[in-house]
Amino acid sequence: MTSTMDRPGRLRDRAIRLVEAATTPLLPADYLDLFAPLRSGAELRGRIVGVEPETADAATILIKPGADWAGHQPGQYTRIGIDVDGVRQWRAYSLTHGPRNDGLISITVKAVPDGVVSHHLVHHCPVGSIVHLEQAAGEFVLPDPNGGKFLMVTAGSGVTPVIGMLRNLFPVADSGAVHLERSKGFDIVVVHVAPSEPDSIFLRDLKALDAAGLIQLVARYDDVHGVLDVNALGELVPDLHARTTLACGPAGLLDALTEHHERAGVPLVIEQFRTSRVEPGEGGTLHFAKSEKELVVDGATPILDAAEEAGMLMRSGCRMGLCMGCLIPMTEGTVRDLRNGELTTAIPGESGTVKVQTCIKAAAGPCHFDH
Amino acid sequence: MTTIQKKANNPIAHLSKEQIAELGRELDAIRQEIVDSRGADDAAYIRKVIKTQRYLEMGSRGVLLFSIFPPAWVLGTVGLSVSKILENMEIGHNILHGQWDWMRDPKIHSSTWEWDNVTPSDAWKHSHNEVHHTYTNIVGKDNDLGYGIMRVDEDQKWYPMYIAQPAWNFINACFFQYGIAAYDLELGKNLSRPKEKRPADFDDQVKKVLVKIRKHMTRDYVIHPVLSIPTGSFVPTIAANLVANWARNMWSHSVIMCGHFPEGVETFEREMLDEDETRGDWYIRQMLGSANISGSKLMHIMTGNLSHQIEHHLFPDLPSNRYAEAAVKVKAVFDKYELNYLERPLVPQIYSAWHKVVRLSFPNGWLETTTVKNLPKQVGVLAKMVTGGRKTRRALQRQLDDQARRRAVKVEKAEVVEAA
Numbered sequence: 036m037t038s039t040m041d042r043p044g045r046l047r048d049r050a051i052r053l054v055e056a057a058t059t060p061l062l063p064a065d066y067l068d069l070f071a072p073l074r075s076g077a078e079l080r081g082r083i084v085g086v087e088p089e090t091a092d093a094a095t096i097l098i099k100p101g102a103d104w105a106g107h108q109p110g111q112y113t114r115i116g117i118d119v120d121g122v123r124q125w126r127a128y129s130l131t132h133g134p135r136n137d138g139l140i141s142i143t144v145k146a147v148p149d150g151v152v153s154h155h156l157v158h159h160c161p162v163g164s165i166v167h168l169e170q171a172a173g174e175f176v177l178p179d180p181n182g183g184k185f186l187m188v189t190a191g192s193g194v195t196p197v198i199g200m201l202r203n204l205f206p207v208a209d210s211g212a213v214h215l216e217r218s219k220g221f222d223i224v225v226v227h228v229a230p231s232e233p234d235s236i237f238l239r240d241l242k243a244l245d246a247a248g249l250i251q252l253v254a255r256y257d258d259v260h261g262v263l264d265v266n267a268l269g270e271l272v273p274d275l276h277a278r279t280t281l282a283c284g285p286a287g288l289l290d291a292l293t294e295h296h297e298r299a300g301v302p303l304v305i306e307q308f309r310t311s312r313v314e315p316g317e318g319g320t321l322h323f324a325k326s327e328k329e330l331v332v333d334g335a336t337p338i339l340d341a342a343e344e345a346g347m348l349m350r351s352g353c354r355m356g357l358c359m360g361c362l363i364p365m366t367e368g369t370v371r372d373l374r375n376g377e378l379t380t381a382i383p384g385e386s387g388t389v390k391v392q393t394c395i396k397a398a399a400g401p402c403h404f405d406h
Numbered sequence: 407m408t409t410i411q412k413k414a415n416n417p418i419a420h421l422s423k424e425q426i427a428e429l430g431r432e433l434d435a436i437r438q439e440i441v442d443s444r445g446a447d448d449a450a451y452i453r454k455v456i457k458t459q460r461y462l463e464m465g466s467r468g469v470l471l472f473s474i475f476p477p478a479w480v481l482g483t484v485g486l487s488v489s490k491i492l493e494n495m496e497i498g499h500n501i502l503h504g505q506w507d508w509m510r511d512p513k514i515h516s517s518t519w520e521w522d523n524v525t526p527s528d529a530w531k532h533s534h535n536e537v538h539h540t541y542t543n544i545v546g547k548d549n550d551l552g553y554g555i556m557r558v559d560e561d562q563k564w565y566p567m568y569i570a571q572p573a574w575n576f577i578n579a580c581f582f583q584y585g586i587a588a589y590d591l592e593l594g595k596n597l598s599r600p601k602e603k604r605p606a607d608f609d610d611q612v613k614k615v616l617v618k619i620r621k622h623m624t625r626d627y628v629i630h631p632v633l634s635i636p637t638g639s640f641v642p643t644i645a646a647n648l649v650a651n652w653a654r655n656m657w658s659h660s661v662i663m664c665g666h667f668p669e670g671v672e673t674f675e676r677e678m679l680d681e682d683e684t685r686g687d688w689y690i691r692q693m694l695g696s697a698n699i700s701g702s703k704l705m706h707i708m709t710g711n712l713s714h715q716i717e718h719h720l721f722p723d724l725p726s727n728r729y730a731e732a733a734v735k736v737k738a739v740f741d742k743y744e745l746n747y748l749e750r751p752l753v754p755q756i757y758s759a760w761h762k763v764v765r766l767s768f769p770n771g772w773l774e775t776t777t778v779k780n781l782p783k784q785v786g787v788l789a790k791m792v793t794g795g796r797k798t799r800r801a802l803q804r805q806l807d808d809q810a811r812r813r814a815v816k817v818e819k820a821e822v823v824e825a826a
Contacts, residue, residue, distance in 0.1 A: 057629045059621045060520040069460060121449030123510040326517060346507040346723075348515045
């Protein structure tokens, strides 16, 4: 075995080439996938091992990730590819637990109206089936894992990454919330904003943590308290300036928070979850060089939707401009951001190639992609 | 057969423009209904076929490690043949048509799939999906009409070399995958051109084919045979692979011949395109330019559902497992518009295709005017046409045409008398 130890790389490469020659035109992996889809070295996948209903329309999906799962930090999300009605759909979901002893990961999904994937996951998710995964990503994590004073502002489904962080700090057992030594250094206020008090599993979680004295919950309902005025945040959280704010929610709230915190000089970490769409632009032609396809599109349809509609194989992720899973290079042309109307232009020989998020960009004239 | 425009009894003459437009809408509706109902069951179907094929290939190759034992050789060879047929027909051909692109699975997608065929996917997608499926059965436009090496239509000019086309066709069947590769490269045409007149990427394309041939040969005739050396099965494994490749070639050639070659399939003139062909016209060309094979479900799967050639040509990118269901509705459209739905079982269909290949290997009218009595004289005429110059050929052809016409009149008269 010493000889293999000397040049393990080269011998291994040769062995791989030999096996590839035996399986051409397929790859050895195509055969191995029949037996061990979660093995090390395979494309990252996971097996759904449990679906735990949380409410009538929400469930926590437990997934055993493939051997190459690199772990995650609470607050991060992962992209999940799952076949719904035979069609591979990719979505980004926040991981709602910290790293677990059993090695499983979990997402908590609420079935939203018209939500193809969320309905499937909550109501029809077959235990035992394989999903496709990407490594956890996202910058929305606690700046200091050892402790500190934080304000978490959440709105709508923006609560999910926060729940991930809180569950990691304050696990809940049958006997109630667990007081961990490593979580003692945290002082957390959560301002949770919602249109009204809904039947939300996460709200109950927050209330339970508040009752146990682990966090301070400030719940604000638009129908009771009126729409949250960001400038009045100091009244809800008197020591606002002493805290680092982590905020996740719709664009309007985050924009207001950013402006307010910049003025006040308070540190802020944000994650945007909902897209508010602006009036569409003029549309144009999409030219895909590698696929040799040309599509005529309007200015309201995201490039991703138009291309998928035409049967093209596209990368996709959260479908709301968050996860960068859908980036493709644009060599020439102009696209409009459907969230804020912003134009992005690629000029050959000048700007070079520009990477474009296809899920939130629409054509604003003829566009050329190297895809 | 002759192009539809020249026929005395044009089978679409009874249709008005409006009817053709209506027919187009009806077929569009059949297509849309299937598009709208594609779902998890269809996805499960193609995954199951792919899985079955992979297990079958692994199993067969495993058994062939012991192919020195005759029963193992037979079992392994049959299994490998079936696996190769499945891989080419129901899986490769149909994925490369984009039939499964809607699943958005990068592993089962027309833009990523590479099949076990020496013609690379990209080249084949161009010559088959773009050229053949667009210009189906237009003489001079669709090279699939005889693959550029055969005469399968009266309107194609007869040359002496066609006398050997039945033999050609058989050789082509034995080495079909190489024939297809040469066809996709337009090898004959390009090699006879000066280098600078060949397409810019010609050398590149040839290289790609050679790489595939090398990989294919290495796998089937080196690696797997070498793996069987421990049981002394080196040579039997080579033989098994040879037979499996041959069987796959013969089978796919036969199935494909049944699609457009049988007697009764219509061909069209180029003018059809010049006057802005409508969707309905295009549909009619596909309907009358294709032929089906009737048979069991297993037969449909083994032909890659190209037994539903008519449906496949109408809707080339619908999932193959749905053609059977489309066929029922398509047939009703044929009936409604009084068109001929050309369908026969496998053997008669193969016979019919071969009959045409043989018939058209002779000059027009030769076979029709030949009887046992005048055989020696006719053979003499044929010999002169094969060996003689262009002038002789033209004169003798006129003579044959005359004879054929007189004969046709006589037959007609006899029929009238009989009817009276």
